[in-house]
Amino acid sequence: MIRCFLVITMLALSMTVFAQPTRDQAKKIVPPISKNQVTPGPKLGPPINPEIPKPMLSIAALRIHRLEETKTIALELEAHNTNFKAAESEYIFERWTGTTWVAVGRGVVKVPGRGHIYTTAKVPYSVDALQVRVRVPQSVEGMREARLARHVYIIRYRCPEWRIASTLVGRPGESIGSVGERSIHTAFLRSAGFEVSFHGRKGARDEYEVTTSYRAPQWLVREFTEARMASEFFNRVSALRAEHVFTPPETLAVSPK
Numbered sequence: 001m002i003r004c005f006l007v008i009t010m011l012a013l014s015m016t017v018f019a020q021p022t023r024d025q026a027k028k029i030v031p032p033i034s035k036n037q038v039t040p041g042p043k044l045g046p047p048i049n050p051e052i053p054k055p056m057l058s059i060a061a062l063r064i065h066r067l068e069e070t071k072t073i074a075l076e077l078e079a080h081n082t083n084f085k086a087a088e089s090e091y092i093f094e095r096w097t098g099t100t101w102v103a104v105g106r107g108v109v110k111v112p113g114r115g116h117i118y119t120t121a122k123v124p125y126s127v128d129a130l131q132v133r134v135r136v137p138q139s140v141e142g143m144r145e146a147r148l149a150r151h152v153y154i155i156r157y158r159c160p161e162w163r164i165a166s167t168l169v170g171r172p173g174e175s176i177g178s179v180g181e182r183s184i185h186t187a188f189l190r191s192a193g194f195e196v197s198f199h200g201r202k203g204a205r206d207e208y209e210v211t212t213s214y215r216a217p218q219w220l221v222r223e224f225t226e227a228r229m230a231s232e233f234f235n236r237v238s239a240l241r242a243e244h245v246f247t248p249p250e251t252l253a254v255s256p257k
Contacts, residue, residue: 056081056082056083056087056138057079057080057082057089057136057138057139057140058079058080058081058139058140058141059077059134059136059140059144060078060079060080060116061076061077061078061144062075062076062077062132062133062134062145062146063075063076063078063146064076064130064146064147064148066125066148066151067125072122072123072125073122073123073124073125073126073130073148074120075093075105075120075121075123075132075134076118076119077091077093077109077118077119077134077136078116078117078118079091079109079111079119079136080111080115081111081112081113081114081115081116082114082140083113083114084114085113086110086111086113087110087111087138088109088110088111088138089108089109089136089138089139090106090107090108090109090136090137090138091106091107091109091119091134091135091136092105092106092134092135093106093121093132093133093134094132094133095130095131095132096131096132096133104123104132105121105122105123107119109136127150127152127225128150129147129148129149130147130148131145131147131148132145132146132147132148133146151225152223152224152225153223153224153225153226153227153230154221154222154223155221155222155224155233155234155237156220156221157192157216157219157222157237157242157243158216158218158219158242159194159214159216159240159241159242159243160215160216160217161215162197162213162214162215163213163214163215163241163242164211164212164213165185165186165189165212165213165214165240166184166185166211166212167210167211168180168182168209168210168212169207169208169209169210170200170209172207176198176200176208176210177198179198179200180196180198180210180212183212185212185214185240188236189214192216192220192222192233192236192237193216193220194214194215195215195216196212196213196214197212197213197214198210198211198212199211214240
């Protein structure tokens with residue numbers, strides 16, 4: 001009985017040994033991988049976020065000029081090319097109406113490599129403040145705004161103390177008021193906002209003198225769109241010896257209240 005069990009065990013072990021492959025057989029089944037051998041991976045598609053070309057144009061300046069000779073307003077765009085290659089882009093001039101932007105000029109600007117160019121558009125003349133912008137999609141800035149101040153000459157003046165403008169002689173039967181109204185200064189003083197007062201004094205015989213006086217305790221303001229009219233008014237106010245301040249359009253940002 002014991003002999004039969006030993007025989008069966010020996011047969012089972014010999015069958016297990018003979019079933020395993022030899023080293024040469026193992027090499028044929030699984031070939032060795034060389035160190036220099038690279039296993040190819042899956043093919044990759046295009047990048048998810050490809051690099052977007054950087055803009056080559058730059059908005060150097062947006063200028064506004066009032067042209068008194070032609071009674072127009074000129075808008076000027078200065079664009080620079082920061083690259084060695086030529087570049088181009090659409091440009092759009094727009095004006096602010098108070099509620100929305102309205103296009104007033106457009107076109108295509110072509111700038112050579114490392115160069116700059118100017119392009120202009122014109123809008124109707126106006127003395128009011130003007131807000132404009134230019135849009136250049138293929139530029140670094142994309143857009144630039146500019147503002148043109150009101151084109152007005154402003155004169156501020158006052159005369160706190162009473163001053164005498166003129167003295168006239170009244171004729172018999174003529175009222176003091178009618179004599180004062182005859183003064184060449186009375187109409188201007190009233191139109192300029194001064195307080196006007198007439199005073200009569202008995203003269204020789206039946207004649208009498210009427211004095212026209214004026215004052216303006218508070219500051220008064222007058223605006224003019226033409227230099228000639230502003231100069232005339234300024235000279236008349238100066239002749240009245242009133243305090244005055246003259247502001248030309250070049251230094252006026254907004255009209256004072």
